[in-house]
Amino acid sequence: xxxxxxxxxxxxxxxxxxxxxxxxxxxxxxxxxxxxxxxxxxxxxxxxxxxxxxxxxxxxxxxxxxxxxxxxxxxxxxxxxxxxxxxxxxxxxxxxxxxxxxxxxxxxxxxxxxxxxxxxxxxxxxxxxxxxxxxxxxxxxxxxxxxxxxxxxxxxxxxxxxx
Amino acid sequence: xxxxxxxxxxxxxxxxxxxxxxxxxxxxxxxxxxxxxxxxxxxxxxxxxxxxxxxxxxxxxxxxxxxxxxxxxxxxxxxxxxxxxxxxxxxxxxxxxxxxxxxxxxxxxxxxxxxxxxxxxxxxxxxxxxxxxxxxxxxxxxxxxxxxxxxxxxxxxxxxxxxxxxxxxxxxxxxxxxxxxxxxxxxxxxxxxxxxxxxxxxxxxxxxxxxxxxxxxxxxxxxxxxxxxxxxxxxxxxxxxxxxxxxxxxxxxxxxxxxxxxxxxxxxxxxxxxxxxxxxxxxxxxxxxxxxxxxxxxxxxxxxxxxxxxxxxxxxxxxxxxxxxxxxxxxxxxxxxxxxxxxxxxxxxxxxxxxxxxxxxxxxxxxxxxxxxxxxxxxxxxxxxxxxxxxxxxxxxxxxxxxxxxxxxxxxxxxxxxxxxxxxxxxxxxxxxxxxxxxxxxxxxxxxxxxxxxxxxxxxxxxxxxxxxxxxxxxxxxxxxxxxxxxxxxxxxxxxxxxxxxxxxxxxxxxxxxxxxxxxxxxxxxxxxxxxxxxxxxxxxxxxxxxxxxxxxxxxxxxxxxxxxxxxxx
Numbered sequence: 001x002x003x004x005x006x007x008x009x010x011x012x013x014x015x016x017x018x019x020x021x022x023x024x025x026x027x028x029x030x031x032x033x034x035x036x037x038x039x040x041x042x043x044x045x046x047x048x049x050x051x052x053x054x055x056x057x058x059x060x061x062x063x064x065x066x067x068x069x070x071x072x073x074x075x076x077x078x079x080x081x082x083x084x085x086x087x088x089x090x091x092x093x094x095x096x097x098x099x100x101x102x103x104x105x106x107x108x109x110x111x112x113x114x115x116x117x118x119x120x121x122x123x124x125x126x127x128x129x130x131x132x133x134x135x136x137x138x139x140x141x142x143x144x145x146x147x148x149x150x151x152x153x154x155x156x157x158x159x160x161x162x163x
Numbered sequence: 164x165x166x167x168x169x170x171x172x173x174x175x176x177x178x179x180x181x182x183x184x185x186x187x188x189x190x191x192x193x194x195x196x197x198x199x200x201x202x203x204x205x206x207x208x209x210x211x212x213x214x215x216x217x218x219x220x221x222x223x224x225x226x227x228x229x230x231x232x233x234x235x236x237x238x239x240x241x242x243x244x245x246x247x248x249x250x251x252x253x254x255x256x257x258x259x260x261x262x263x264x265x266x267x268x269x270x271x272x273x274x275x276x277x278x279x280x281x282x283x284x285x286x287x288x289x290x291x292x293x294x295x296x297x298x299x300x301x302x303x304x305x306x307x308x309x310x311x312x313x314x315x316x317x318x319x320x321x322x323x324x325x326x327x328x329x330x331x332x333x334x335x336x337x338x339x340x341x342x343x344x345x346x347x348x349x350x351x352x353x354x355x356x357x358x359x360x361x362x363x364x365x366x367x368x369x370x371x372x373x374x375x376x377x378x379x380x381x382x383x384x385x386x387x388x389x390x391x392x393x394x395x396x397x398x399x400x401x402x403x404x405x406x407x408x409x410x411x412x413x414x415x416x417x418x419x420x421x422x423x424x425x426x427x428x429x430x431x432x433x434x435x436x437x438x439x440x441x442x443x444x445x446x447x448x449x450x451x452x453x454x455x456x457x458x459x460x461x462x463x464x465x466x467x468x469x470x471x472x473x474x475x476x477x478x479x480x481x482x483x484x485x486x487x488x489x490x491x492x493x494x495x496x497x498x499x500x501x502x503x504x505x506x507x508x509x510x511x512x513x514x515x516x517x518x519x520x521x522x523x524x525x526x527x528x529x530x531x532x533x534x535x536x537x538x539x540x541x542x543x544x545x546x547x548x549x550x551x552x553x554x555x556x557x558x559x560x561x562x563x564x565x566x567x568x569x570x571x572x573x574x575x576x577x578x579x580x581x582x583x584x585x586x587x588x589x590x591x592x593x594x595x596x597x598x599x600x601x602x603x604x605x606x607x608x609x610x611x612x613x614x615x616x617x618x619x620x621x622x623x624x625x626x627x628x629x630x631x632x633x634x635x636x637x638x639x640x641x642x643x644x645x646x647x648x649x650x651x652x653x654x655x656x657x658x659x660x661x662x663x664x665x666x667x668x669x670x671x672x673x674x675x676x677x678x679x680x681x682x683x684x685x686x687x688x689x690x691x692x693x694x695x696x697x698x699x700x701x702x703x704x705x706x707x708x709x710x711x712x713x714x715x716x717x718x719x720x721x722x723x724x725x726x727x728x729x730x731x732x733x
Binding site: 009010013014017018021025055058059062063065066068069070071163 | 281282285286289290293310342343344345467468469472473
């Protein structure tokens, strides 16, 4: 099953490699991994999307907790949560295509953030499946480049991951 | 007053009460060595290869219960130390490794003797640090010792660039460490402990299975008291030997791949299993699916939550310091009005005695060719079971574990997890320094001993009167055994050709060498080696043993624990 694991870790050099190394050394899957400092500059927050049986997920969480730099770990998928991913898509947009792409971006609540003579760059946020749906909805041949951040997640309501 | 980083290193080690630093100098650590030269708080032991520095520090920790310390230079110094670090990591041994690093400005520029020590060691340390600022040096070393020794212990590396060792700052060694991200659980959950007590009292076919955690967690007394109180059978893992007195009748011997018939059968067929400081690894329970076929309830006590329910599902997990948990468990058991079902326990013991009567460790005692088991048995007799015994890896390691009966913890030093050939001699060095007045024997084989043979020189320099028991069968015995069983006796590259004359080799290093070729001479040779006349000498006993002897019982890889091959079945 797919799990979204959020963790807070000391914002120190090498901390990311400890997490990445743990996953590769123990053969755990990483679907995506995002990391950035939090409002407290000494802490980084990481969101890892992984797939595994309940036993494997239990081990992943235990092993993450064992890393000295990791302060807190939460399996977001255990409760209600919100998941978002950011995607930037550069598409070929010339002539008639320009109108159509603008319309599709609007439908998916995307924004065109760069306009050039022959291209648009569209910004889109949502769950991974929504972003996939957008890519499927537009003409495949116009896609020039895509870049995605991987999922970030946060618990709903009172579910707070904080030190 | 401001001190240099190098001075800070030696002051920190002194503050930690370090007695020995095992190391090897080199460019990046010259400032530190200069400070070592000037101080007298701790001794430096110069090894002949960095691998041995970490092994010896690791052994010092195993034998003494303190944190071992190794010091190596950058680049090859650090890479040579890796095997030692990984060995300590797999067996959860508290060691602090200080490694030199090229100056901060040169890091990443492929400087001479540069290696990313933090990156290379990351998967085989409990934690590691790169100290980029001398102001963080003292607090980092404090943290390193704290992390190494607490929770589930393990090696911690501190990488120190050369410029940090000559930069200056005010020195203050912190008294305590507080880390928001590291707070190991020590006290077990009392509700879970109550459940465990109840479950133990309900057992009809109980079994106590303990590992290295009982030895490292100093809980031998507690486990012995508990087993005695309930009159339950006990088995130890390879790492756990000495955790329960091996000469006691309730002890069933080691379990696992080369465990005794009675221990493995009792483990498989018990109805309540108390597992303490052990991790159900592949060499212990064999195939987990086969192990799960029999219904049993499992109580698992361990300081590391990730060891629980990793390979085997347990019913009552208890995370905590094993000594504290067992103390609490004992209190409950003593206060309880309920007692174990005596009739059921008697039936269980009758069954166990029946298994024991298979006498699974029997071997041909009439043989004129020296049987390796006989040498270990005689060693036990001659040393009255009171030696610190180290081993290397292979057949001799298993015979040592099966035939030397350890009654006390921290007497048996071997590489259980990583299975590192070459540890035997440096382990003996560390044990000897930890217990200078005690007898230290290294049970090894002609293949293993050659992996760190250079340390005979270190033994000479520091007058370490280690007694080496070389079970020389001219084969990598365990490899040969597997090839005999599973590869149609095609002995690919397992034959040790062109062996040195070990007697002359020992003599060349200034030690005493002996060659023993007949069973009849074994006891006399051992008596001589362990006589007062040899008290100050390293003695290398080269026993020419039976080439075809195999280790039994044996659980083949992937098989179930109760599917053992016994000696008479072949």
